[in-house]
Amino acid sequence: MATLTETRQPAAVQDYGTWLLTLAALVAFVLTIYNYFDRSNGIHGTEGALLVVVSTALMLIAAAVIAAGWARPRWLHGLLDVLIFLDIVGTCFAGYLLESWVLVGLMVIAFIGWLVHVAAPGRPRALVVEEQ
Amino acid sequence: MMRSTSLALLALLVLSPVPAIAQDQSEPSGADQSQTWYTFTGDLKAEKYATSSAITPANVGQLKTAWQVHTGDMSDGKGTMPPSDWSATPLFVNNTVYVSTPFDRIFAVEPDTGKVKWTFDPHIKLEDPTQGELKTRGVAYWQSPNPVAGQPCQKIVYLGTMDAHIIAVDADTGTLCPGFGDKGALNIDQWNTVNAKWPLSVLQPPTVYKNMLFIGWAGKDWAQQVQPPGTVFAVDAQTGQLKWTFHSIPADMFPVTGTSNVWSSMSIDAEHNLLYLPVSSPSPDFFGGDRKQNIPYATSVTALNPDTGQVVWSRQLVHHDIWDYDVNSAPVLVDIQQNGKTIPALVQSTKEGYLFVLNRLTGEPIWPIDEKPVEKSDVAGEEASPTQPVPTVPEPTVPERFPGISQLADLASGGYCSRALAQMRYDGRFTPPSLRGSIAFPATAGGIEWGGGAVDPTTNTYVVNSSEVAQIYQLLTRADYDAKSKEPGASEQGYFPMTGAPYGVKVSTFLNSLGMPCWNPPYGTLSSYDLNTGKLLWRKPFGQVQKWGFYMPRSWGSVTIGSPVITKTGLIFIGASMDSRVRAIDLKTGDVLWKAQVDAPAVAMPAVYTYKGKQYVVFAVGGNSILEPKVGDQLVAFALPG
Numbered sequence: 001m002a003t004l005t006e007t008r009q010p011a012a013v014q015d016y017g018t019w020l021l022t023l024a025a026l027v028a029f030v031l032t033i034y035n036y037f038d039r040s041n042g043i044h045g046t047e048g049a050l051l052v053v054v055s056t057a058l059m060l061i062a063a064a065v066i067a068a069g070w071a072r073p074r075w076l077h078g079l080l081d082v083l084i085f086l087d088i089v090g091t092c093f094a095g096y097l098l099e100s101w102v103l104v105g106l107m108v109i110a111f112i113g114w115l116v117h118v119a120a121p122g123r124p125r126a127l128v129v130e131e132q
Numbered sequence: 133m134m135r136s137t138s139l140a141l142l143a144l145l146v147l148s149p150v151p152a153i154a155q156d157q158s159e160p161s162g163a164d165q166s167q168t169w170y171t172f173t174g175d176l177k178a179e180k181y182a183t184s185s186a187i188t189p190a191n192v193g194q195l196k197t198a199w200q201v202h203t204g205d206m207s208d209g210k211g212t213m214p215p216s217d218w219s220a221t222p223l224f225v226n227n228t229v230y231v232s233t234p235f236d237r238i239f240a241v242e243p244d245t246g247k248v249k250w251t252f253d254p255h256i257k258l259e260d261p262t263q264g265e266l267k268t269r270g271v272a273y274w275q276s277p278n279p280v281a282g283q284p285c286q287k288i289v290y291l292g293t294m295d296a297h298i299i300a301v302d303a304d305t306g307t308l309c310p311g312f313g314d315k316g317a318l319n320i321d322q323w324n325t326v327n328a329k330w331p332l333s334v335l336q337p338p339t340v341y342k343n344m345l346f347i348g349w350a351g352k353d354w355a356q357q358v359q360p361p362g363t364v365f366a367v368d369a370q371t372g373q374l375k376w377t378f379h380s381i382p383a384d385m386f387p388v389t390g391t392s393n394v395w396s397s398m399s400i401d402a403e404h405n406l407l408y409l410p411v412s413s414p415s416p417d418f419f420g421g422d423r424k425q426n427i428p429y430a431t432s433v434t435a436l437n438p439d440t441g442q443v444v445w446s447r448q449l450v451h452h453d454i455w456d457y458d459v460n461s462a463p464v465l466v467d468i469q470q471n472g473k474t475i476p477a478l479v480q481s482t483k484e485g486y487l488f489v490l491n492r493l494t495g496e497p498i499w500p501i502d503e504k505p506v507e508k509s510d511v512a513g514e515e516a517s518p519t520q521p522v523p524t525v526p527e528p529t530v531p532e533r534f535p536g537i538s539q540l541a542d543l544a545s546g547g548y549c550s551r552a553l554a555q556m557r558y559d560g561r562f563t564p565p566s567l568r569g570s571i572a573f574p575a576t577a578g579g580i581e582w583g584g585g586a587v588d589p590t591t592n593t594y595v596v597n598s599s600e601v602a603q604i605y606q607l608l609t610r611a612d613y614d615a616k617s618k619e620p621g622a623s624e625q626g627y628f629p630m631t632g633a634p635y636g637v638k639v640s641t642f643l644n645s646l647g648m649p650c651w652n653p654p655y656g657t658l659s660s661y662d663l664n665t666g667k668l669l670w671r672k673p674f675g676q677v678q679k680w681g682f683y684m685p686r687s688w689g690s691v692t693i694g695s696p697v698i699t700k701t702g703l704i705f706i707g708a709s710m711d712s713r714v715r716a717i718d719l720k721t722g723d724v725l726w727k728a729q730v731d732a733p734a735v736a737m738p739a740v741y742t743y744k745g746k747q748y749v750v751f752a753v754g755g756n757s758i759l760e761p762k763v764g765d766q767l768v769a770f771a772l773p774g
Contacts, residue, residue: 041729042681042712042729046680046681047681048681097683098683
């Protein structure tokens with residue numbers, strides 16, 4: 001009997017990428033909240049500082065969804081990958097304009113995590129037919 | 133043991149600050165004057181120069197916050213109180229840092245710890261009768277040439293208030309000096325006897341020289357045509373008794389105009405006994421059809437005999453001013469070296485970005501000043517001056533022509549910027565205000581604002597910050613004005629009534645609907661000149677514009693208010709920019725060597741002093757609504773660690 005299954009072996013490398021992305025997003029989210037309220041940094045309370053709070057929060061949620069394995073449908077997984085990429089680029093640019101260099105560094109780390117996640121061999125690129 | 137004790141004593145003697153103010157309150161004698169910062173501009177010459185040498189280009193990167201004080205005196209204007217505008221330069225004298233706040237309180241602070249020694253509160257009503265803001269630019273200091281031991285008020289700190297008083301308090305205790313004025317408060321408004329439409333707010337600290345105070349005041353020449361005529365009062369430093377009054381407007385013109393007041397600081401040549409006044413424009417600001425006859429001292433730099441108030445010389449820098457081009461900063465006194473000769477000179481910076489370099493004994497120009505033909509007014513009743521004085525050297529801080537429409541701003545606004553420009557009048561500098569709207573570049577915001585420049589007297593290197601701002605001056609017939617100024621939101625759009633004149637005016641910065649400047653950057657620069665030759669040494673964009681928290685490119689620079697200070701070691705310290713940062717800059721190259729974030733734009737020059745061998749740079753960080761709707765109450769000192 002032939003069945004369709006996803007190949008997910010080996011998943012370790014991919015998971016590392018996802019978790020690196022999630023961790024970077026988490027730290028960036030905490031940092032941006034701190035930046036929003038810290039009066040000494042020159043961007044506190046500004047629309048720009050609020051924008052990156054929102055963008056890193058969305059990034060964290062999307063990365064967590066992938067890391068938890070909740071993005072089962074292929075289309076959802078692919079959509080989240082694209083949105084996370086755009087989020088990283090946008091947040092990195094916003095961090096540059098806010099002169100928040102730590103945020104820029106975290107986005108570089110997040111991007112590395114994202115790259116590993118999408119490029120690692122464990123990524124379910126195709127469905128295969130298994131003979132049993 | 134003996135040797136080390138002697139060395140310690142020697143070190144103490146050498147390093148101890150010597151706040152020696154000479155008997156006549158001219159330059160300190162017998163001491164390195166950089167040890168103190170005893171006037172608004174550091175000294176009487178308005179040099180803004182510190183000979184302190186501990187902080188150098190090599191170690192300035194290590195500067196840290198030494199102390200800070202939050203006075204609590206700030207208002208964002210959202211409540212019932214007007215917004216605050218803290219443009220004060222602290223004084224360091226009498227081993228104390230003195231500064232006034234926008235709530236017209238005085239703080240006396242320990243110079244090395246920031247611990248508050250005392251405060252003084254005159255309990256004035258916190259409303260500003262002239263400016264629409266709670267504003268102060270600091271305090272002044274005097275000490276007796278013959279101090280009597282045990283007697284109070286041998287050293288006095290003076291505060292000018294928004295409600296037209298000079299208040300004198302003992303510098304050691306902060307208690308009122310009862311012998312001055314009426315129990316310590318001198319009511320300047322008692323001399324406001326002509327066209328007394330509002331009280332003579334004293335926002336700029338008096339200039340102190342010999343045993344006298346020279347007092348100017350702030351007006352609102354955009355509000356009415358006929359206003360109090362410009363006056364400067366000289367009073368006795370101990371009693372407040374009036375010595376003389378200088379009038380800037382001929383008496384026969386009192387029925388048709390006013391102001392031409394001195395609202396910023398003054399400078400003094402103690403050697404030649406001359407007092408220099410930067411005199412502002414007459415009222416109303418943007419229409420002169422009812423004041424066509426010449427007002428020689430209006431928009432001028434004028435030298436007086438400080439003993440008598442008699443005019444020694446005067447040079448008008450804008451004829452028939454209809455642009456609000458107030459001469460707005462104390463001229464910087466400098467001895468220029470040319471062909472082996474020393475020429476006593478002054479540099480008068482202006483809102484137009486011009487630097488008028490004059491012989492300070494005669495008022496004659498060091499380099500030629502051209503009388504350039506300018507365009508006529510097309511407004512009924514107005515007659516613009518056919519020519520305006522333009523210095524040929526040094527080159528101005530602002531380009532001669534409007535720098536063109538920003539493609540980015542134009543694109544973002546669907547072509548609004550270019551369409552608006554095409555509809556308005558622009559005929560170069562001195563384009564008269566018009567009914568269809570005229571581009572003013574530079575505009576009333578400057579150019580160079582009230583801080584003026586700083587000079588290193590050892591090399592005659594002059595440094596000045598300047599803004600490049602385009603504004604639209606649109607005159608409105610009285611009927612139009614009455615209708616438009618009552619529309620919702622009009623109060624925030626720069627409508628000024630000029631009541632009594634046939635026109636009101638709308639003054640707006642040339643922005644698109646997103647708030648982007650419609651003209652090409654830079655928006656602010658820092659320039660360095662060699663005053664011996666008049667040549668520009670370097671010019672760089674200065675500061676950064678910040679919008680929604682995002683910093684715009686450094687090449688755009690920032691509009692600035694405030695001014696630089698130069699140190700002996702080749703550093704420039706300056707706040708002034710919109711981005712709420714203070715910076716140290718290499719005098720030779722203009723490169724930023726250090727910067728620090730502060731609470732709001734530091735819209736005043738810093739004070740630089742040395743106390744117990746340690747050099748401090750102190751900024752009052754208070755903001756100014758012209759730059760940003762961001763206010764602060766932070767007095768912050770920076771020093772090297774250890």
